[in-house]
Amino acid sequence: MSGRMRKFRRPRNVLEGQPATQAEEIVETLSVSCPKCKKSVDSDDLAESFGVCPYCRHHFKLNPRQRVRQILDEGSFLEIDKDLSPKNILTFPGYDAKIESAISGSGEKEGVVCGTGKISGFPVAIFVMNPQFMMGSMGSMVGEKITRLFELATKEGLPVLGFTVSGGARMQEGIVSLMQMAKTSGAVKRHSDEGLLYVCVLTDPTTGGVTASFAMEADIILAEPYALVAFAGPRVIEQTIRKKLPAGFQRAEFLLEKGFVDDIVDRRRQKKHIASILSLHKREAV
């Protein structure tokens, strides 16, 4: 019943008052079919279990607002650069229409949401990429927002927490999108040079230029269960080397075994886990 009631409830805060996005609409229906085990999952149960299927532990995709609600202390989020939007700098055919449809489909102006907040009382700078905005692809504004966030964190002495999901560099911005790999990496390095902590959570899928830059440059790299983390995807590799890849190739569990990620953390215990990392690395006042 509460699933039906929710449609008519007044938003409790500014975030809830945002236009509904595709992922949030999942919560507005009574049940949803799990893409992995195909079982029907009650929407209220799914919302309560942080978007994790109670039968098979499949982690449903989340939009940045849902992530922020799950991970940060209530009311602590202060968004920065929220009005930055992509520009069709190369006048790439069809890109303007794609931008427009991404904005109306996601209710966001770019593929990443950035800001500051608290996790169990620990201050943090946070960026969350958006699978609903051109598959979290990295154009010049995504790179700019992430760079600015690291610069702010460096200035304020804050740790950075990032959630990545991305199809890679945004091809409609050509070389300018590839440049973002170097730009963001420079900002990560300057943050690191100040002895500040960067924790990244790789979510499904994190690929291409994002994997090859800031996603894999964190001090502590976490991943969600079964997340695909790759530079080139498995199909491209198979076609290139003409060999069958091993089962589970490029999945989080495979990468943990090979030492590419430090831990796999179920979404339901991420807040506690990350709070404990922040507590261990807390900077004492000098």
Ligand SMILES: [Zn+2]
């Ligand atoms: Zn399932």
